[in-house]
Amino acid sequence: MSVIVYIESNENRVKKTSIEAAFYAAETAKLLGTEAIAIALGSHDAAELEKLGNVGISKVLHDSNVKFDQFDTRAITKAIVAASTSVNADVVVISYNQNGKAIAPRVSVRMKAGMVAGATALPYTSAGFTVRKNVFSGKAMANVQILTEKKVIALTPNTLQKVVGVNTSTIEAFSTGVSDADFTTVIKSVEKVTGTVSLTEAELVVSGGRGMKGPENWGAIEELANEMGAATACSRPVADVHWRPHHEHVGQTGFTIRPNLYIAAGISGAIQHLAGVNGSKVIVVINTDLEAPFFKAADYGVNGDALVVLPKLVEAYKKFKSASH
Amino acid sequence: MKILVPISKVPDTTAKIAFTDGNTKFATDNVTFILNPTDEWYALVRALEIVEKEGGTVTVIHQGAAESEQFIRKALAIGATDAVRIDAEATDAYQVAHNIFEYAKDKSFDLVITGKETIDYNGTQIGGMIAEMMDIPYVTLASKLDIENGKAIVARDIEGGKEIVEIPLPCVIAAQKGMAEQRIPNMKGIMGARTKSLTVVASAGEALTTISSFELAPQKTACKMLSPDDMDELVRLLHEEAKVI
Incomplete structure (x- = not known):
């Protein structure tokens, strides 16, 4: 055996x-x-x-x-x-x-x-x-x-x-x-993003929703992800309007992920979204609406505008990183 | 083109989840059931689009008791040609796959299209199991499917992207978002569904697993709120308390 x-x-x-x-x-x-x-x-x-x-x-x-x-x-x-x-x-x-x-x-x-x-x-x-x-x-x-x-x-x-x-x-x-x-399968082509952290394997994930207000504001999410060595993700509405590619969509109809840390910026936390991320060990929610259901599933919450909070979080993380090295 | 689409019924996403009989059974009282979203929106609709273009039939197959015929009629109203019901409650994925295989094995289907997973037991198993029983190719997490020159061209998820593969027919495809858009049945479809053929067959499948008990996921403790002006504190907590960075 x-x-x-x-x-x-x-x-x-x-x-x-x-x-x-x-x-x-x-x-x-x-x-x-x-x-x-x-x-x-x-x-x-x-x-x-x-x-x-x-x-x-x-x-x-x-x-x-x-x-x-x-x-x-x-x-x-x-x-x-x-x-x-x-x-x-x-x-x-x-x-x-x-x-x-x-x-x-x-x-x-x-x-x-x-x-x-x-x-x-x-x-x-x-x-x-x-x-x-x-x-x-x-x-x-x-x-x-x-x-x-x-x-x-x-x-x-x-x-x-x-x-x-x-x-x-x-x-x-x-x-x-x-x-x-x-062998009967033939691979015709591969479209792959290289050099970034794969979402399903990632231990840290930074994710954005409609509260990010537009694709032009994703720089803050990418910068935070980059600093932390995290993968980027998004909610379904964001993928549906093509602000972000579909392979970043987490939720019931997208990927199910279980990172150690999931930071959700401007995502309200509809039950379909939670279905994809509720296995995360720690969840941080940043949202302007204190009534957003995501706060009930979160470990840490920040009641504020993601566009204002994220740059501050990037600065705080950089300070932490330089202090710990 | 002859296409088979297995369809499942599942509790609605917003259903309250509870268990009975010493946590061994799912409590179905007051639970609204729906057709499994990926089966209905993606597998069934893409199958219909393919036969609309290429000609052919779409058969839906469902395992469940007589009361689940309303879900089968819905699939017929959306446009399926005919339907089969396996007359037994589902016990495990192997049993359901085996029953579908027993029905399909001598019917020369060109394609079997399933949804990528059911939203209750979240298995992603049926498609792969049917494919192995039939000894034919299988692609899962498929977001695009076209038939070209008697072959299936399929886009599937890989880590960090997509891969386009070509496989011969017959084959099994498990569909996800991107494959098609939900269709709402119209009055003509609903009326027509009443007279479409629905065959009932017996279950011959055996289960290889059993659920010995359920537990509800532990409740989260209250969320700790932090000031938007104090992100240093959030980073400190993530490092010292949560220990995730």
Whole structure:
């Protein structure tokens, strides 16, 4: 028996969401008294894979077939299941990031393994095998018991505080046996913003709503995000009128995020918006309207005009940064 | 083009969430149910737009008891050709996906379009599960879908942007915002929906998971209000008290 985790890299670095999933797999393996093994497909930097030892991975199986770099959910599923079978894995851990959402349900079917979609805690193994997840857009949690011997856990990003040690994983060349005919997805083009912090991976997020009054005022949000190393986000109305691109939209119909800190400037906090951000550890709300529902979900509130408050917050943060360095 | 659109019913976004039977069941009393937004607004409407252009049919399929036929009739009023109801309450995603697969496997659908997730259990599972059962390609978090030369051209989310991919038909697509705009059924649609075909089939699917209990999310403690002129204090609290910076 073992626990296996699927690892992805982006621009030669193992994704932060994959490192979290690896840590989760290692902790689950400890609970089950076994080892955690990783499966990596396509192009990866070997030194990066070795570093998975730091979060408790003993061995990385690597199929370096570059065809895997084209994200084909069917081929990747076959490969993950082949690796799981070869190491006799009972638990498969996959980050529920954009790619994981496509793969984990497929792996569940292929292994006939019960799946928890969006786990937010380690499994309880005292009676049965139960994993907690958020339901009703974060308004409640469900404890989901997996009834099958094989299990798939799709982990919500930013869930566990990881403990990092200093160990090196061994890397083993592995052939998943996936044939060329299994690849049917062709990537035509990629539109990607580089050099900024990815929203779904971000620990700090600065977000703006209609209270920002216009796209020309976003400089203050970008400056604060830049100073803090945060990602930028926005509310739905702002994305709908094209003040900001849709890939920044958080909320029920946009992204669900769980950063450590979410700063909402000029966002009233409609229930649909809260559904996307209520998993944030700490929420700061800046709004002129003291009756804005967002204050009820906030940890810290500032009753004022975001256009006036944000520059002051930027100055205060700069002062804090220079004092702490 | 033959398209299948699985539709789900969910509690309205503003519904009060509570549980009964020792926190093992969702309390449905006084809860208004709606068609799952991403199924209705994006998956169904895009399916209709595709058959309006290419010709073909859109079948909606729903798993639920007889009282959920009102949601199926709404989908028919919006424009679906016909409908199927799997006569059982949904237990887990695998069971629902398996039932949809059992119905669809010998019907030669070119496309299955689902919403990206339901707003109750937030799983994003059904589409991927159906795709694997059928052993066909799958793209999720899709914000654009066009059919060109018998292939699906799909825009999907990746970290920090989008990727345009081409996959052969048949395939499964899970749709999100950007795919289409909500359509309100008109009187002609509502009248026509009454006579459209609705087939009822039995459930054969099995569940692989069960919810042993629910808990409400912990309430936030009162928000600490700070003066707009004292952002140094906010930064201090974020550092020393909340420890997030």
